[in-house]
Amino acid sequence: MTAASNTLSKLQKLWLTETIRLREEHTGPLEDSEANRRVQISGGDFAERLQHRALLLAERDGQLQALSHWYQGSRLAVLAMLVLAVFSGIGLSVAALGDGLRPVNVFWALGSMLGLNLLMLLGWLLGLLLAGNSAGALGRLWLWLSEKLARDAQVAQLAPALLILLQRQRLSRWVLGIMSNGFWLVALISTLLSMLLLLATRRYGFVWESTILGGDTFTALTQGIGALPALFGFSLPDAELIRLSGDSAMLSEAARQSWAGWLVGVLLIYGIIPRLLLALACWLFWRKGRAALKLDTNLPGYSLLRERLQPSSERLGINDSAPDALYQPAAGNGINTSEEAVLMAIELDTQRQWPPTKLPKSVRDAGVIDSREQRQRLLDQLTRFPPARLAIACDPRRSPDRGALSLLGELSRCAGATRIWLLQPPTGEPLDSNRLSDWHRALDTLQLQHSDSAPLSWLESGHD
Missing domain, CATH: 3.40.50 (Rossmann fold)
Structure with missing residues (x-):
């Protein structure tokens, strides 16, 4: 095993092994005489030999370097999505509160801050429950950006192999769930912080407006939504304050602070905390499932290699054709040698x-x-x-x-x-x-x- 491959994690080794299998399925068997010979000498069970062979071929043909480029691209993609999430959160808070010249419609503000988030969350949960595997738009965006930012043609072979490897163990939903919930968590935290900044530097009046809802309905709805945040100490406007806010914006400081506290509590309890808990749950499921990842050695692509990697006899003859491209190593590869x-x-x-x-x-x-x-x-x-x-x-x-x-x-x-x-x-x-x-x-x-x-x-x- 080379020094480069020794630094790889278990997931990366399995990922490269699956990549080589898919490549051979599409382009035919690779020239692997040297790799097979070195694998036979190194020993190990069949799964270990498959991984050793794949790492040797990946290092020779460029997939190992492409994996490094993919990780660089994925980090840049995460950074780009974090920047997008921060600016999206700022935009949501500005859209909800406005410039302070006009009263803030509390339910319009609430819908601006949480409406899209709740729709995306509902879509993610339905995909998770009904389809059993929900990549989500944000998860697919992250994979696409990672591939584009890697700037390596070989990376195109890596993404399908990763998805197949993870889907076989039903893990893709968790890693992509981390990305989706993490994005919205950052966006909502950005919304909260920018909203607090606006509330601290501008004077807002709050009203409720409705053509079809009466005052009693609006009061019950407001207090019902604010009941759970109130348990954590956030303010809850009383019925009289809610009724008066339907006529005109309340100018008293107590009314302003009560409505502001209600908005902050609702955003935190119904927006940020659920996303935080879901992101943590996805991370825990991903961590547990990643430890159990293994190769399916019964796949046809692997079964065909059993006799070559773990021959029933000791004969080492190999009958494959010469390679199309030569691997270019440095002389003296650091192997254990005799004094001969x-x-x-x-x-x-x-x-x-x-x-x-x-x-x-x-x-x-x-x-x-x-x-x-x-x-x-x-x-x-x-x-x-x-x-x-x-x-x-x-x-x-x-x-x-x-x-x-x-x-x-x-x-x-x-x-x-x-x-x-x-x-x-x-x-x-x-x-x-x-x-x-x-x-x-x-x-x-x-x-x-x-x-x-x-x-x-x-x-x-x-x-x-």
């Missing part, structure tokens, strides 16, 4: 003498790799027993084709440090400078050290 030094060559002309005549006794000769069988056998050995130093001899008269470079990349990940020895051509035979430059560029891209001199001293002692 190994020298080998790939695809040498039969006229070349091998091994070198002055090979130090402490250096093991791994021979010349020409066939697929030799390649797999050597890779299996080096994966099980990684040497501290590995030198690979290459003939620069051959083109640095995809297969050779892929092999060099795999071999370099099986040793603590790797050097490439570009052999000199036979005496009297010229060397194509353009082809040599191609080798240099390709090896630099793979971040492998290379030289045209024999690295025997480095193999023997670890330095030149």
Whole structure:
């Protein structure tokens, strides 16, 4: 396992595993010979091997980096939604109270501050109860913004995998519920604070107006709504004050303060506290469900990998095609190595003498790799027993084709440090400078050290 993947949480590992499964369902099996070999060596149960394989492929193909970009985008999306919530809350309070030049219709103000919130809350609860899974408009907006702000094409593969993984355990409703309720919680708190600021700096008169409701109905409605906030100490206008407020705005300070306290209490009790409790409940359900997340190893995409990752025999032969794109690692990957030094060559002309005549006794000769069988056998050995130093001899008269470079990349990940020895051509035979430059560029891209001199001293002692 690489250092990058070791820092991932359980959810992130499962997420990447599901992403690789969906990708293979749509585009066909990935080239995974090296990943499967390393997974078999590392051991573990089938679910652990699936995750290990997925992390290796995700790091090679860019999904691991895309995951980091998605998290950056999701944080920016949360920040953007928080800013939107704050300004929305300020707008609600201004719309409810106005500029102070005209009396405030208390029920119009109440509807302005809580009406949309209650409608959205009702829609979220109905979706949760009837459909069993309510993403909500705000939850979908957050996912969309996260993908757009990540600015990585690979991110498009991550969002469906996350939703499928969470929906399988019925968890998507909780994480998106946190976003929805959290947004409205911030908006309502912003409404409350801005309303308190307006009430503290402006003088408002309060009235009630209705064409079809009588005074007794309005009194009963006002006192019924204010009964619960009154239990927590908020003011509740008496029947006489409510009746007089229907004729004109009361100018006494006591009347103003009573109506203002009633509005603050109703907003807090019926708006902020329910959203706070729902957000906390969603968070608790999400936390509990996240701990129980696991892979469904019976899915067809996973079942097909069982024999490759957990073979019934010990044979390690792999018959997949070469990769379309090479993973580009840094030489020396920090794996646990022995003190052994190994020298080998790939695809040498039969006229070349091998091994070198002055090979130090402490250096093991791994021979010349020409066939697929030799390649797999050597890779299996080096994966099980990684040497501290590995030198690979290459003939620069051959083109640095995809297969050779892929092999060099795999071999370099099986040793603590790797050097490439570009052999000199036979005496009297010229060397194509353009082809040599191609080798240099390709090896630099793979971040492998290379030289045209024999690295025997480095193999023997670890330095030149």
